[in-house]
Structure formats: structure tokens, C-alpha cells
Amino acid sequence: MKVGLFIPCYVDQFYPQVGIATLQLLEKFGCEVSYPAKQTCCGQPMANSGYEHLTHDCNRLFISNFSEYDYIVSPSGSCVLHIKDHLHDDKREVEATHVRTHIYELTEFLTDILKVENLEAHFPHRVGVHQSCHGQRGLHVAQMSELVAPPFSKPEKLLNMVTGLELVKLDRLDECCGFGGTFCVAEEAVSVRMGIDRVDDHVKNGTQILTGGDMSCLMHLEGVIRRRQLPIKVMHIAEILNSK
Amino acid sequence: MNHADAAEKFNKDFDRTTWHDETLWWVRQKRDRAAFAIPEWEALRETASQIKHNVLSELDNYLIEFEKNAQKNGITVHWAADAHEHNEIVLSILKSQGVTQMVKSKSMLTEECHLNPYLAENGVEVVDTDLGERIVQLAGEPPSHIVLPCIHWKKEEIGVLFHKHLGTPEGCADPILLTHAARENLREKFLTRRVAITGVNFAVAETGEFVVCTNEGNADMGAHLADVHIACMGIEKIIPKREHLGVFLRLLTRSATGQPITTYSSHFAKPRAGQEMHIVFVDNGRTTQLGREEFRNSLKCIRCGACMNTCPVYRRSGGHSYHNAVAGPIGAILAPNLDMTKNADLPFASTLCGSCSNVCPVKINIHEQLYEWRQVLTKSGHSPMAKTLSMKAMSAVLSNPAVYRLSGKIGRFTMANAPFVVNNSLNPWFKQREMPEPPKESFGEWYKKNRSE
Numbered sequence: 001m002k003v004g005l006f007i008p009c010y011v012d013q014f015y016p017q018v019g020i021a022t023l024q025l026l027e028k029f030g031c032e033v034s035y036p037a038k039q040t041c042c043g044q045p046m047a048n049s050g051y052e053h054l055t056h057d058c059n060r061l062f063i064s065n066f067s068e069y070d071y072i073v074s075p076s077g078s079c080v081l082h083i084k085d086h087l088h089d090d091k092r093e094v095e096a097t098h099v100r101t102h103i104y105e106l107t108e109f110l111t112d113i114l115k116v117e118n119l120e121a122h123f124p125h126r127v128g129v130h131q132s133c134h135g136q137r138g139l140h141v142a143q144m145s146e147l148v149a150p151p152f153s154k155p156e157k158l159l160n161m162v163t164g165l166e167l168v169k170l171d172r173l174d175e176c177c178g179f180g181g182t183f184c185v186a187e188e189a190v191s192v193r194m195g196i197d198r199v200d201d202h203v204k205n206g207t208q209i210l211t212g213g214d215m216s217c218l219m220h221l222e223g224v225i226r227r228r229q230l231p232i233k234v235m236h237i238a239e240i241l242n243s244k
Numbered sequence: 245m246n247h248a249d250a251a252e253k254f255n256k257d258f259d260r261t262t263w264h265d266e267t268l269w270w271v272r273q274k275r276d277r278a279a280f281a282i283p284e285w286e287a288l289r290e291t292a293s294q295i296k297h298n299v300l301s302e303l304d305n306y307l308i309e310f311e312k313n314a315q316k317n318g319i320t321v322h323w324a325a326d327a328h329e330h331n332e333i334v335l336s337i338l339k340s341q342g343v344t345q346m347v348k349s350k351s352m353l354t355e356e357c358h359l360n361p362y363l364a365e366n367g368v369e370v371v372d373t374d375l376g377e378r379i380v381q382l383a384g385e386p387p388s389h390i391v392l393p394c395i396h397w398k399k400e401e402i403g404v405l406f407h408k409h410l411g412t413p414e415g416c417a418d419p420i421l422l423t424h425a426a427r428e429n430l431r432e433k434f435l436t437r438r439v440a441i442t443g444v445n446f447a448v449a450e451t452g453e454f455v456v457c458t459n460e461g462n463a464d465m466g467a468h469l470a471d472v473h474i475a476c477m478g479i480e481k482i483i484p485k486r487e488h489l490g491v492f493l494r495l496l497t498r499s500a501t502g503q504p505i506t507t508y509s510s511h512f513a514k515p516r517a518g519q520e521m522h523i524v525f526v527d528n529g530r531t532t533q534l535g536r537e538e539f540r541n542s543l544k545c546i547r548c549g550a551c552m553n554t555c556p557v558y559r560r561s562g563g564h565s566y567h568n569a570v571a572g573p574i575g576a577i578l579a580p581n582l583d584m585t586k587n588a589d590l591p592f593a594s595t596l597c598g599s600c601s602n603v604c605p606v607k608i609n610i611h612e613q614l615y616e617w618r619q620v621l622t623k624s625g626h627s628p629m630a631k632t633l634s635m636k637a638m639s640a641v642l643s644n645p646a647v648y649r650l651s652g653k654i655g656r657f658t659m660a661n662a663p664f665v666v667n668n669s670l671n672p673w674f675k676q677r678e679m680p681e682p683p684k685e686s687f688g689e690w691y692k693k694n695r696s697e
């Protein structure tokens with residue numbers, strides 16, 4: 001199985017350990033993983049700002065980077081959702097469709113495609129999951145609290161395979177953290193307030209390690225945590241699933 | 245003031261923001277409990293959505309059917325192309341009665357049309373009889389929520405307001421006493437006013453009747469005691485058959501407040517002997533919205549307010565920050581249709597988290613429409629030039645890997661272009677958040693060393 005690794009720009013630049021953990025995890029499960037060197041970005045920052053019409057070149061590049069792989073996997077639900085919903089190219093629509101239908105967020109790939117039932121991971125900490133909206137309400141990696149439907153969570157199912165790990169139950173299961181792309185600066189006051197409230201829920205319920213499948217939300221929450229000097233560490237779920 | 249500035253002002257009072265958020269979250273939780281008590285909830289939502297789908301594709305026919313049946317019942321039907329026409333029609337009815345005072349129960353449509361100020365300018369005194377609306381009216385404010393108009397007021401503050409206007413004892417903040425005072429004050433108005441306006445929740449094409457839902461019975465008091473009942477409604481409020489009420493009435497209040505049903509769901513079918521009954525149908529941009537394919541479904545809205553209660557941004561910025569009669573997520577997709585320039589900020593006042601679409605009882609894809617509005621607003625030139633330029637620059641770099649790598653080298657590109665990562669006090673990211681610390685090498689550099697042959 002040939003897997004193309006898509007590492008979003010800010011993960012590449014700020015959180016290399018998340019890319020490394022993702023790569024090692026996929027390799028552990030026998031995937032043949034490559035990281036196309038010419039990748040840049042999914043185009044979401046422009047599209048969510050109302051400039052989807054400026055993403056054509058970005059789309060073209062994404063397609064030429066990734067269309068040859070069986071699957072494309074990324075440790076960011078938000079970027080994956082953007083590609084799934086918006087990647088098109090008049091001239092290469094067949095390839096674009098292949099990419100759109102074969103791109104996966106890491107936890108859904110581990111659960112649905114690799115059908116992982118066992119992990120040799122050990123992580124003796126109280127872990128609180130931040131369920132990012134795009135992963136949840138967009139990609140359905142977990143049930144949404146608003147819907148009258150049976151609960152499930154792919155990330156939590158995986159975390160439950162990690163020995164020593166204790167999952168924290170939050171007061172508000174899936175409230176948005178307030179990152180929201182350019183929202184985080186355009187609506188700074190509300191964005192920060194939402195971040196504070198999310199973090200407080202974790203503090204109140206005894207989270208030691210805050211994790212999730214979307215590094216952008218985690219970066220925002222980490223920013224709030226560090227500024228307020230709270231005793232919580234932030235790690236991407238790939239790092240926990242890959243821990244020994 | 246745009247949404248971001250108003251929201252920043254709102255957030256200056258940290259504890260009050262907490263209180264506002266928690267109050268509305270409590271309503272969301274009540275909604276959840278009510279919804280989860282109905283196993284077929286999701287099927288109900290789907291049914292409601294489909295009925296409204298049919299309504300929107302057959303709107304003209306249903307309206308004509310309603311008019312025919314309503315006229316048969318003795319109701320006078322009026323048509324208003326816009327807010328101004330609506331207001332003129334109401335005023336002309338009042339004039340024909342020689343009346344300068346009237347009562348009005350809750351109607352978001354009349355808020356949308358700014359009826360109260362219009363009538364005031366024309367010498368007519370309007371008394372809002374919904375308790376929440378009465379409070380904001382006494383305070384000289386617009387409602388901040390379509391179902392809970394004074395949700396931003398604390399009971400102590402209402403005590404002060406009532407002391408000033410209704411003569412309640414100073415320092416009294418007991419909700420029961422305050423409600424009693426309001427009721428006594430309103431009773432006199434109900435008994436003496438000859439004209440009453442109500443909104444409409446549903447108008448049934450098949451029968452020519454309309455249904456008004458209230459918890460306080462104030463619509464009934466107004467309408468039954470007045471010689472003239474004027475009901476104002478947006479044209480999208482029509483439903484085909486009476487049996488469809490079984491779907492909508494089950495959804496409306498569970499979504500709105502978590503109650504199984506409103507205390508009063510009153511059917512008005514014909515004027516009683518000696519009474520006049522009017523209905524005013526208002527377009528005011530609705531047919532334009534109907535013509536915008538990607539935004540058409542916003543007309544399915546039954547004004548339950550659930551999208552506001554669940555919206556993490558609404559809860560932390562307050563209804564007034566949306567500077568529109570209808571606030572919150574639904575307001576943000578309705579308002580640009582009325583005026584793109586004035587409301588260009590609203591579709592951006594969202595993280596696109598999608599919770600609104602999930603609670604919406606008629607399954608409007610609200611967050612997708614927010615995204616679509618962003619595209620429409622930007623393409624039609626409602627975006628600051630500086631933003632356009634920086635987006636163009638970003639597009640150029642991101643579509644060229646060589647340039648990207650060059651500007652890469654530990655985050656230089658990201659630092660300069662990603663909106664959230666310039667480490668100085670001028671950057672809004674840094675005001676209340678730390679930056680991620682740049683690592684020794686990027687993932688790309690690590691990969692080159694460790695994996696590439």
C-alpha cells in the first residue's frame with residue numbers, strides 16, 4: 001500500500017515531531033510511505049478567507065504531488081476536510097477525484113483502512129481529547145453531541161488501546177476551541193475566550209496531556225495554556241499512539 | 245461597529261461573558277435532553293426539511309392557495325414587496341381605524357422591518373407584550389435573540405429598569421414579582437387597545453389559517469381583545485397542510501427551549517363577528533434569496549434560535565454584535581442578502597464549526613452557507629484591498645514549491661504569511677497567546693536526512 005504523507009505547512013515548520021510520529025506509525029503498520037518534497041499547503045487559509053478562487057494553482061500542485069498514491073494521509077483533520085470538499089481541477093478532474101476520495105485523516109485511516117485493533121503503545125497519563133470540529137462534524141471521526149445517534153469516537157477507540165492511559169471526561173464534549181483559521185486573529189477576543197474556556201474544561205477535569213487530531217487547534221490551545229502558565233502539556237495524538 | 249469590534253467590547257467583561265455563555269449553554273442542554281427523548285428526532289428533522297423543500301419549490305402556488313382560502317374565511321390579505329411597504333400597510337390599517345395606540349406580540353418580521361420606529365415617527369405608540377420584548381423596549385434596545393429577546397439582561401438589572409418605568413420597589417429582583425408588575429401594566433394595555441399585531445409561526449395553505457406560538461398567551465390576549473388583528477409574516481412561513489404542523493410543532497419548541505411544545509399554539513382561522521383580521525405577506529428580499537441557489541435553504545428557517553444557543557461565538561459575543569434583527573449563525577447568512585456592504589463582516593464571525601447545522605430542526609446547512617457567503621462577498625469586492633493582496637501573495641508562494649522552500653527555512657514563510665504567527669505585540673495572536681517555538685529543523689529537513697536515499 002503506497003501512502004503519500006501530507007504534512008501541513010505549520011506542522012512542517014513548527015511541529016516536526018508530529019510529522020515524524022505519523023510517519024513512524026504508518027510504517028509500523030506496514031505502509032510504504034513517502035513524503036512528496038514539493039508539497040506546500042492545501043489552500044484552506046485562502047479558501048476560508050473567501051478566496052477559494054485563488055486556490056487553483058495550489059490545487060494543481062496538490063494533485064501532481066499526490067495523485068499517484070493509493071492513499072494520502074495527514075495528521076490534520078481540517079486540511080483533509082478542505083481537500084475532500086474543495087479539490088478540483090478542470091484539466092485533471094479524474095486525478096482530483098482520486099485524491100479527494102483517497103485522502104484520510106490519520107485516526108480515520110488507522111481505524112477504517114488499516115483496521116487497527118492493537119497498538120503497542122504505553123502512555124501512563126490522564127489524557128483529555130480535544131475533538132476538533134472539522135474532524136468531527138466534517139469527517140465524522142466521532143459522533144456529534146447535537147445528533148440523536150449512537151456515540152462513537154475513532155480517536156478515543158485508538159487511545160483506549162494505549163496501556164496506562166486514562167481518558168478524561170469533559171463537561172462539554174465537543175465545543176469548538178475558537179481557532180477557526182484567520183478567525184483566530186480577525187476575531188481575536190472571541191477566539192481567545194473560546195480557547196480559555198476549552199482549556200478550563202480540561203483543567204477542571206484533570207487533564208495532564210491535551211491531545212487531538214488537528215495541530216492547528218492544538219497550537220491555539222497551547223498558546224493559551226503557555227501564556228496562562230497552566231500545568232497541561234499539549235501533544236498530537238500521533239505522538240501518543242506512537243509512544244513506547 | 246463591525247462584529248469583531250463589538251465582540252471585543254463584549255468580552256471586556258470576563259465574568260459577564262461567562263454568565264452569558266453559560267445561560268445559553270444551559271438552553272442548549274435543555275434542547276439536547278428534549279431531542280434525545282424522541283428516538284425519531286433525526287427523522288423528524290429530515291421530514292421537516294423535506295416539507296420546507298417542497299414549500300420553497302412551490303412557494304407561489306401555496307401562497308395563492310392560502311390567499312384564496314384565507315379570503316374565503318373572511319381574512320383580508322395584503323402583499324408587501326419590502327419592509328417599507330409592510331410598514332405603510334400596517335399604518336394605513338391603523339389610520340382607517342383612527343387609532344394611535346396598539347399592542348404587539350412577538351414578531352421578528354416587524355423587527356426586521358423596523359416597524360416600531362416607523363410607527364413612532366408617525367405618531368403611533370406600540371406596546372410590546374411579550375415580556376422579554378417589553379423589557380428591551382423599555383430599555384430602548386432591539387432584542388438580542390429571536391426567542392429570548394432579553395437574554396443579555398440580568399434579573400437585578402431588570403429590577404432597576406422596572407423600578408424606573410413600572411414603579412416596582414427599589415432593589416426588587418424577584419422574577420415572580422417583576423413578572424407580576426409587567427402583567428398588571430400590560431393588562432391595562434390589552435384592555436384598552438383596539439388593534440393588535442401578532443407574528444405568524446406557520447400559515448397553512450390548505451385551510452387559510454395561521455398558527456402563532458407563544459408561552460405567555462400574549463398574542464391571544466392581544467388578538468382576542470382587539471377589534472382588529474393584523475398578522476405579519478414572511479412569505480416563507482407557509483406550510484402546505486395542517487397535518488404538517490404535527491412535524492413542526494414537535495420540533496419548534498424542543499429546539500428552541502427544550503419544552504415539548506409552546507404553552508399556546510393558537511390557530512387563527514377567521515375573524516370573530518365584528519372583528520377585522522388582516523394578514524400581511526412580506527417579501528423583503530426573500531425572493532432574491534430564493535433565486536440564490538446556494539442560499540435558498542436559509543428560507544426554511546422556523547426561527548427557533550437553536551443555532552444561536554449552540555453557537556460558541558454567539559454565546560461569547562452577544563446578539564447585538566451582529567447588528568441585524570436576526571443575530572447568530574442564521575442572521576449571518578440572512579443579513580448579507582439584505583445588504584452585502586453593511587453585513588460583509590457577519591459570515592466571517594464564525595469558526596465554521598458546524599454545530600449550528602446539526603441542531604437546526606430543518607437541517608439548514610448554515611456553516612456551509614457561511615463559507616459560500618465568504619466567497620460571494622470576496623468576489624463581489626466586499627473585502628479589504630490589503631487582504632486581497634496578501635491572499636494573492638500567499639497563493640503565489642503556496643503554488644510554487646521552490647519559492648516556498650526558499651522562504652521556508654524554519655518558518656520564515658509561515659511566520660510572514662500565516663495569520664497567526666508573527667511574534668510581536670502588534671499581532672493579535674500574541675496579545676493573549678504564546679507562539680509555538682520554532683524547532684531546530686523542519687519536518688521536511690528531517691525527512692531529507694533520515695528517509696531520502
Ligand code: SF4
Nearest residue numbers: 545546548549551604
Ligand atoms: S436556522 Fe435552524 S436552528 Fe437557526 S433559528 Fe432557523 S430553524 Fe432554528
